[in-house]
Amino acid sequence: AQSVTQLDSQVPVFEEAPVELRCNYSSSVSVYLFWYVQYPNQGLQLLLKYLSGSTLVESINGFEAEFNKSQTSFHLRKPSVHISDTAEYFCAVTERSNDYKLSFGAGTTVTVRA
Amino acid sequence: DAGVTQSPTHLIKTRGQQVTLRCSPISGHKSVSWYQQVLGQGPQFIFQYYEKEERGRGNFPDRFSARQFPNYSSELNVNALLLGDSALYLCASSFTSVGTDTQYFGPGTRLTVL
Numbered sequence: 001a002q003s004v005t006q007l008d009s010q011v012p013v014f015e016e017a018p019v020e021l022r023c024n025y026s027s028s029v030s031v032y033l034f035w036y037v038q039y040p041n042q043g044l045q046l047l048l049k050y051l052s053g054s055t056l057v058e059s060i061n062g063f064e065a066e067f068n069k070s071q072t073s074f075h076l077r078k079p080s081v082h083i084s085d086t087a088e089y090f091c092a093v094t095e096r097s098n099d100y101k102l103s104f105g106a107g108t109t110v111t112v113r114a
Numbered sequence: 115d116a117g118v119t120q121s122p123t124h125l126i127k128t129r130g131q132q133v134t135l136r137c138s139p140i141s142g143h144k145s146v147s148w149y150q151q152v153l154g155q156g157p158q159f160i161f162q163y164y165e166k167e168e169r170g171r172g173n174f175p176d177r178f179s180a181r182q183f184p185n186y187s188s189e190l191n192v193n194a195l196l197l198g199d200s201a202l203y204l205c206a207s208s209f210t211s212v213g214t215d216t217q218y219f220g221p222g223t224r225l226t227v228l
Contacts, residue, residue, distance in 0.1 A: 044219040099213020100170035104156030
């Protein structure tokens with residue numbers, strides 16, 4: 001069965017500074033990987049996903065994540081954050097052979113300060 | 115287009131009671147999944163339904179049941195409520211049940227069991 005570990009529960013960061021959110025997964029089979037974001041008082045939204053092909057995936061708002069199969073990681077990065085990036089971020093995985101089930105990490109709260 | 119809608123928004127029940135939560139998927143989406151999010155944790159998969167059939171079930175007791183209707187809306191039922199059932203219950207819809215499809219989440223139903 002798959003599982004996800006998000007290594008940081010809270011990440012405070014100053015505006016315009018870079019941020020990295022770490023995600024490691026455990027699975028014995030091939031997986032699809034996702035990052036979801038939950039802004040204050042809003043529902044979960046897909047930020048980006050890795051399905052196949054290039055290991056570097058990007059979102060429309062400047063985030064990127066890199067799939068590293070040997071490290072079983074899918075870390076999320078942004079080179080320069082804005083106040084509006086304050087949110088909770090969830091890493092999720094689904095196994096290609098049992099792809100009806102998304103398994104989420106516990107989440108990382110990013111607080112961006114001016 | 116309307117997103118995923120859930121009702122009610124909030125619910126307070128006492129131990130031993132039964133509860134029904136409702137979800138309307140995005141128009142055209144045939145798959146509905148249910149997740150439980152306990153405070154401070156990531157969402158945990160409960161069920162997925164596709165074309166009115168249960169496609170997958172998470173590690174939840176038989177007190178939890180669900181169904182999907184011909185219009186693809188769904189209900190989640192929880193019997194014999196326990197204090198530990200207090201959580202945010204999320205519904206997500208997707209066009210198909212394939213793991214590569216983006217799941218769109220509703221705002222959730224906050225259930226408090228006293």
